Amino acid sequence: MKQKVFKIINVDDDNYLPSKLFDIMIVVLIILSMISVILSTFDNIPLWITNLMSKFEIISIVIFTIEYLLRIWTADLLYPHIGKIKSRIKYIFSFMALIDLIAILPFYLPFVTNIDLRSLRLLRLFRMARIFKINRYTTALNSVSNVLIKKKDQLISSLSVVFILMLIASILMYYCEHDAQPDVFDNAFSGFWWAIATLTTVGYGDIYPVTILGKILSAIMALLGIGLVAVPTGIISAGFSEEINEKDDNIEYCPYCGHKLK
Amino acid sequence: MKQKVFKIINVDDDNYLPSKLFDIMIVVLIILSMISVILSTFDNIPLWITNLMSKFEIISIVIFTIEYLLRIWTADLLYPHIGKIKSRIKYIFSFMALIDLIAILPFYLPFVTNIDLRSLRLLRLFRMARIFKINRYTTALNSVSNVLIKKKDQLISSLSVVFILMLIASILMYYCEHDAQPDVFDNAFSGFWWAIATLTTVGYGDIYPVTILGKILSAIMALLGIGLVAVPTGIISAGFSEEINEKDDNIEYCPYCGHKLK
Amino acid sequence: MKQKVFKIINVDDDNYLPSKLFDIMIVVLIILSMISVILSTFDNIPLWITNLMSKFEIISIVIFTIEYLLRIWTADLLYPHIGKIKSRIKYIFSFMALIDLIAILPFYLPFVTNIDLRSLRLLRLFRMARIFKINRYTTALNSVSNVLIKKKDQLISSLSVVFILMLIASILMYYCEHDAQPDVFDNAFSGFWWAIATLTTVGYGDIYPVTILGKILSAIMALLGIGLVAVPTGIISAGFSEEINEKDDNIEYCPYCGHKLK
Amino acid sequence: MKQKVFKIINVDDDNYLPSKLFDIMIVVLIILSMISVILSTFDNIPLWITNLMSKFEIISIVIFTIEYLLRIWTADLLYPHIGKIKSRIKYIFSFMALIDLIAILPFYLPFVTNIDLRSLRLLRLFRMARIFKINRYTTALNSVSNVLIKKKDQLISSLSVVFILMLIASILMYYCEHDAQPDVFDNAFSGFWWAIATLTTVGYGDIYPVTILGKILSAIMALLGIGLVAVPTGIISAGFSEEINEKDDNIEYCPYCGHKLK
Numbered sequence A, B, C, D: 001m002k003q004k005v006f007k008i009i010n011v012d013d014d015n016y017l018p019s020k021l022f023d024i025m026i027v028v029l030i031i032l033s034m035i036s037v038i039l040s041t042f043d044n045i046p047l048w049i050t051n052l053m054s055k056f057e058i059i060s061i062v063i064f065t066i067e068y069l070l071r072i073w074t075a076d077l078l079y080p081h082i083g084k085i086k087s088r089i090k091y092i093f094s095f096m097a098l099i100d101l102i103a104i105l106p107f108y109l110p111f112v113t114n115i116d117l118r119s120l121r122l123l124r125l126f127r128m129a130r131i132f133k134i135n136r137y138t139t140a141l142n143s144v145s146n147v148l149i150k151k152k153d154q155l156i157s158s159l160s161v162v163f164i165l166m167l168i169a170s171i172l173m174y175y176c177e178h179d180a181q182p183d184v185f186d187n188a189f190s191g192f193w194w195a196i197a198t199l200t201t202v203g204y205g206d207i208y209p210v211t212i213l214g215k216i217l218s219a220i221m222a223l224l225g226i227g228l229v230a231v232p233t234g235i236i237s238a239g240f241s242e243e244i245n246e247k248d249d250n251i252e253y254c255p256y257c258g259h260k261l262k
Helices: A002-009 A017-039 A047-073 A084-092 A095-112 A118-134 A138-150 A152-177 A188-199 A212-248 B002-009 B017-039 B047-073 B084-092 B095-112 B118-134 B138-150 B152-177 B188-199 B212-248 C002-009 C017-039 C047-073 C084-092 C095-112 C118-133 C138-150 C152-177 C188-199 C212-248 D002-009 D017-039 D047-073 D084-092 D095-112 D118-134 D138-150 D152-177 D188-199 D212-248
Strands: none
Touching: A002 A017, A002 A047, A017 A047, A017 A118, A017 B152, A047 A084, A047 A095, A084 A095, A095 A118, A118 B152, A138 A152, A138 A212, A138 B152, A138 B212, A152 A188, A152 A212, A152 D017, A152 D118, A152 D138, A188 A212, A188 B212, A188 D017, A212 B212, A212 C212, A212 D138, A212 D188, A212 D212, B002 B017, B002 B047, B017 B047, B017 B118, B017 C152, B017 C188, B047 B084, B047 B095, B084 B095, B095 B118, B118 C152, B138 B152, B138 B212, B138 C152, B138 C212, B152 B188, B152 B212, B188 B212, B188 C212, B212 C212, B212 D212, C002 C017, C002 C047, C017 C047, C017 C118, C017 D152, C017 D188, C047 C084, C047 C095, C084 C095, C095 C118, C118 D152, C138 C152, C138 C212, C138 D152, C138 D212, C152 C188, C152 C212, C188 C212, C188 D212, C212 D212, D002 D017, D002 D047, D017 D047, D017 D118, D047 D084, D047 D095, D084 D095, D095 D118, D138 D152, D138 D212, D152 D188, D152 D212, D188 D212
16 A cells, blocks of 8 residues: 555556556646646636635645655655665755755644744745656656756856955945946945845946946946856766767777777 | 648748749748738828728738638648548647737737727738748758757756846846946846846846946856856757767668667 | 159058058048048037138148049059059059049139039048058958858848848838827838847847737847847858858978878 | 964965965955945944944954965965066055055055155955865866866957957947937947947946937947857867866777777
């Protein structure tokens, strides 16, 4: 029985029909839950939709709770070598389980405490991550995230240089522009907001320099912004090229005569 | 006779003069048709141009119709192994034939039904795709689209992560900014519009956060927007490099025993 | 004598001192000429600077004219195998010579005709191209332009797809937004201006959609804009990688024992 | 004693605890110093914080001064082969030492001269560069900067083409738009500001063309802006790929005769 439940809720077993149906149901629920959150931001929603949505919310929370409890119950099958209690504790503190808990907790908390954590309902959005577990692009996504993980050090160090650059530029910009536009550049945080908009080339147009010095600094930052795109892109490109080469570099010996080839 | 017509309207036969002239005529008609659609959006067009345009429209539709019928007639030469009727049905439902039909249909429908589908005239624009059939860049374009097709899975899975991220960010942004700017961030769709403008770094400036929380979220999104450019670019770069390497990797036979390796 | 003049004005001969001095003088003159054009756009320039600039203009035109005539005179040494007159005609119609002529012509024309071509003075700006002839980055620039030339077909075909896409999008956008914003989207050209601002992610903010349909079209275009950056970048990246690999792939035989290595 | 001090303040010695603690203290001081500069730009800072900050400034300057003097004192251990005085002079004029001096000098100058250089306090921001000395990403950052240094020539020559292009475009744009928007495009510098905003695709929206000619020029510039991103990205991508390949290319000796090949 427990084995069966584990098999059904375990996503990886894609050929087993009940498992597949279960996965589809959960994803449909997550998407509907998402749509319900989106709809709730619109004004003039007809009353029957609001009613439907609140009923659906209760149902989905109940299903998500059952799923969560079943996952804890079968955690010892997920980590078979570390004991019944240890495996469950390990599961509860796993990333996916925490997201699942966060998704259902805000609904129950008002019953036990006075704190209304319903505004945390939004955290349920992160359950969307589960969607990637069933689609056929998981392998592709893994190879993308592998490259990002492998190049993590280079990416983080490049971005931290950029961050320090932005800090310095935001303070310099504050001193350039504060006298000319005291309302726009009112403190270093405004400068940082400008630095983000400029370096990432978003340029909303709510904040920009008007003095000559500020414009020169802005021009330098905008040109450096090209580097902010070019360097990570270069790192990631090299990562993907490297991954492809690794797959190809396996044939080092002729499998028929044993001679070394490269 | 049918063979000859097929040869003429079949674009690939570039050395045969009538075929080439036919292709040029069709492309010129498509371009003129495009210019006519563009011109019709301008005010104060002199009457003689409007008249000329409506005459030209009738002529071009007639020619496009004849071309369409000829293509159906010769479809059994295009797919020679599957029977006369089957080949024509196959052709009618091919991508290019549907575009051709869509380009001429809106003109004829008002005669047979009461529905005025003339606003669908714009669909004729998609005929522009035919232009790529005759220019000498077809090979180059094919190698570009090959890379995109080969890397489809990685690209789609990356973009679907981005899409979910945008959904989450748009809802979060709505809750951050709705109280401060109820008219600008009026629902989650506005949030999504902001998310697009920020992640793609377009930044029109019609919608941007004013609260501290909103600005921090926007800064995170703008920085993630770099990834939105860097990851697909990396994937595509690696795809192009791979394609070049494949051409170079000519070790297909072991030089020592002569066995085929790949 | 002619040989000497040729040697001096010929840029490539970098070790010969007079040649180097001549090159530096010409570049300094071009830069000063550029600064003079820039300064002339400012208001409130003191009179003595305006006087200085007009004197400088006469001097620089005289020197550029002498240089141009000397280059024509020594053209038979540049193309030694095709006869005196032929070589000069060939030189006069070469790209660099035409730019040189364009730079000096607007000054002389008012003397011979009534047409005042002084507004063509701006064409002198293109003389800036000469600067790249003397700096030490010529080799680097050549390798960059080699890659661009080698990948020309792929780049042009990608960009022509983008161009047709922009044409289609600009017309569709006109029909989406014309009723809501008749002053902003007044014709298809405005739509094209919007398409450029969106696809290249510039987003000035002077033109953007306000209707739901328009915003959806804009979102699609903005996301396609990522492809507009990613595809050419991928092509160019692969081109640079290829160039590097070509340089490395030369060692195919051991230079010491003659054995084939790869 | 001197050996010990050198060991402590020398950043590279990461396993030695006092050295590590010293590094952490300096970095914490730099970060606090940064926060203090940022806070000083905010209005309505409570008096006790302002007092705390001014006291902290004195303490940090004292510590930075001691550190600076210790580094000069131990400079002969850093450059052991060039004599006591020579090594110190060499150290004082090294890049890092100049930044350290610039960080403390503005505090002392008011005591000796009448010039108030306290506005140069901002220069202390550059001390942030020290942070990269202790984090574990130094290796990653080095490999990034190695690629940038190796590709310096190609990057600089590409960017100088862009610079000249921007100069030409800014002057052309001035002539296109000056009559239509005399206040916005008041001189060539405004044109340059527009060229930067367009080529880097920032597009604040404070300056954009309104005439047909200006819009066409702007469209061309925006499309060239893609090249401004694509070319450096391609160069850097190839650089990273090359670096990875160099590590892999271990055919340094001919496997047949044992001769060194590269």
